Amino acid sequence: MSWTYEDFKKAILDLTGIDLSSYKEKQMKRRIDSLISRSGYDGYQTYYRALVEDKEKLDRFLNYITINVSEFFRNPGQWTILEKEILPDLLKKHGNLKIWSAACSSGEEPYSLVMLLAKFLPLERIRILATDIDREALDKARKGIYDARSLQSIPQELVHRYFKPFNGLFAIDPQIKACVEFRRHDLLNDPFPGNCHLILCRNVMIYFTEEAKVKIYKKLHEALYPDGVLFVGSTEQIIIPHMYGFQPLKPFFYKKM
Ligand SMILES: C[S@@+](CC[C@H](N)C(=O)[O-])C[C@H]1O[C@@H](n2cnc3c(N)ncnc32)[C@H](O)[C@@H]1O
Structure with missing residues (x-):
């Protein structure tokens, strides 16, 4: 059976210690789904496997989901x-x-x-x-x-x-x-x-x-x-x-x- 978003969140928590459940679900899921399809994977499980195998890909994923836009003297x-x-x-x-x-x-x-x-x-x-x-x-x-x-x-x-x-x-x-x-x-x-x-x-x-x-x-x-x-x-x-x-x-x- 293919993975749900819940399965993916649990796997990411075990792999990285980052708890995606504490981030607003709709927004986070939309971002991740869009990243997975843009990267050419057919679902959470295959994407997760790619993250486990490739440290750079994992770093890029974490960097993407944490959204680090900033600027000097913002506001x-x-x-x-x-x-x-x-x-x-x-x-x-x-x-x-x-x-x-x-x-x-x-x-x-x-x-x-x-x-x-x-x-x-x-x-x-x-x-x-x-x-x-x-x-x-x-x-x-x-x-x-x-x-x-x-x-x-x-x-x-x-x-x-x-x-x-x-x-x-x-x-x-x-x-x-x-x-x-x-x-x-x-x-x-x-x-x-x-x-x-x-x-x-x-x-x-x-x-x-x-x-x-x-x-x-x-x-x-x-x-x-x-x-x-x-x-x-x-x-x-x-x-x-x-x-x-x-x-x-x-x-x-x-x-x-
Ligand atoms: C939009 S930036 C804000 C940067 C800066 N504080 C500013 O206002 O310009 C959000 C930052 O929160 C960080 N972040 C996201 N989740 C976090 C967490 N659980 N603990 C610590 N930092 C987190 C991201 O990595 C990102 O760098």
């Missing part, structure tokens, strides 16, 4: 609030900040944060933990080389200060890179870091089921230091923040109560 208005209101307040209270950029994709988000923090602190005092489930995205993040399009929202003076042309692309300053530690982390399975003063978790919750979101918001709350701030994506406002112990600060920013 610039929110970064202005971060710069003018949230960071000055956190720095005044805590001095050294423990910061986590969760689901950081290929590094645009944590590097944007370093460029912003460098307006307040010397680079030696800036440390950011940046994590993602996707190893390919993390490899790209560690290289720190980007095309002109992803630099669009970076103020020109920061582009001049922190990027160098490199084979038609742009390489980020090694000193900015040194402020970020990239690590693989699955928001659905792995333990969260603790005592963070600021967590960015943006443009990833949209892919998860309601059940998975509830679990993650609770864990993000636990991961924050008292008064710590969670910065979410532009379509990811938390409907009932008090349910998780969050107090809305500004649109897209929540404080741990």
Whole structure:
């Protein structure tokens, strides 16, 4: 009998530890079905076999399903609030900040944060933990080389200060890179870091089921230091923040109560 999507999800969980059941079913299944037929396989089982036999194909599959579109200073208005209101307040209270950029994709988000923090602190005092489930995205993040399009929202003076042309692309300053530690982390399975003063978790919750979101918001709350701030994506406002112990600060920013 041919495999159902349920069989495929179970096999992928056993093979990779990634639980597709926690991602919105309709959207994820549509993407996978379309990938399978575009790649010329006749169903889940044959496609799964190809993934087991070919590590590169498996990496490409994981990269495809995790959707790592990102850009520097994504939604610039929110970064202005971060710069003018949230960071000055956190720095005044805590001095050294423990910061986590969760689901950081290929590094645009944590590097944007370093460029912003460098307006307040010397680079030696800036440390950011940046994590993602996707190893390919993390490899790209560690290289720190980007095309002109992803630099669009970076103020020109920061582009001049922190990027160098490199084979038609742009390489980020090694000193900015040194402020970020990239690590693989699955928001659905792995333990969260603790005592963070600021967590960015943006443009990833949209892919998860309601059940998975509830679990993650609770864990993000636990991961924050008292008064710590969670910065979410532009379509990811938390409907009932008090349910998780969050107090809305500004649109897209929540404080741990
Ligand atoms: C659309 S990108 C968002 C990148 C960045 N935060 C931003 O807002 O530009 C979504 C990222 O979530 C990551 N992701 C998906 N599922 C994840 C999981 N279970 N745990 C951690 N990261 C995950 C993907 O690999 C991808 O890099």
